[in-house]
Amino acid sequence: MSSNRTFTMIKPDAVENGHIGAILEKINAAGFSIVALKYTQLSISEAEAFYAVHKERPFFGDLVTFMTRGPIVAAILEKENAVADFRMLIGATNPSEAAEGTIRALYATSMGENAVHGSDSDENAAIEGAFHFSGREIF
Numbered sequence: 001m002s003s004n005r006t007f008t009m010i011k012p013d014a015v016e017n018g019h020i021g022a023i024l025e026k027i028n029a030a031g032f033s034i035v036a037l038k039y040t041q042l043s044i045s046e047a048e049a050f051y052a053v054h055k056e057r058p059f060f061g062d063l064v065t066f067m068t069r070g071p072i073v074a075a076i077l078e079k080e081n082a083v084a085d086f087r088m089l090i091g092a093t094n095p096s097e098a099a100e101g102t103i104r105a106l107y108a109t110s111m112g113e114n115a116v117h118g119s120d121s122d123e124n125a126a127i128e129g130a131f132h133f134s135g136r137e138i139f
């Protein structure tokens with residue numbers, strides 16, 4: 001994946017609360033185009049693999065339980081400077097620290113249930129996108 005792409009998930013809390021449409025609208029309004037999109041649910045082993053980098057952290061079990069409790073929307077997004085610009089759009093991991101108007105300030109409820117994921121580097125964007133999508137699902 002080239003560096004003008006990032007990977008996102010709309011997490012189970014935001015899906016449960018009916019925010020899929022509003023979040024996709026904000027993503028498009030911010031100038032991102034959607035090059036891959038999937039409504040799916042992670043299995044426990046998939047969530048453990050996706051978040052393997054956090055497996056020694058105290059919140060790992062809660063994170064896996066949360067991310068597997070219901071469906072998510074996974075997407076690959078394209079825009080110049082995608083990784084950094086998307087992290088600006090979603091705001092800080094903790095919604096109480098997220099800037100006004102960001103997706104997490106609007107839709108997240110807590111540090112653990114924070115509505116959306118955004119890749120933290122070009123390298124991880126490529127890894128995370130490939131985790132969820134085959135080549136023929138990316139446009």
Ligand code: CMP
Binds near residue numbers: 059063111116
């Ligand atoms: P995200 O950055 O998308 O991916 C890792 C997730 O772990 C993060 O969102 C939070 O949902 C969660 N997380 C990170 N730090 C904490 C924490 N201190 N307590 C609970 N959950 C956390």
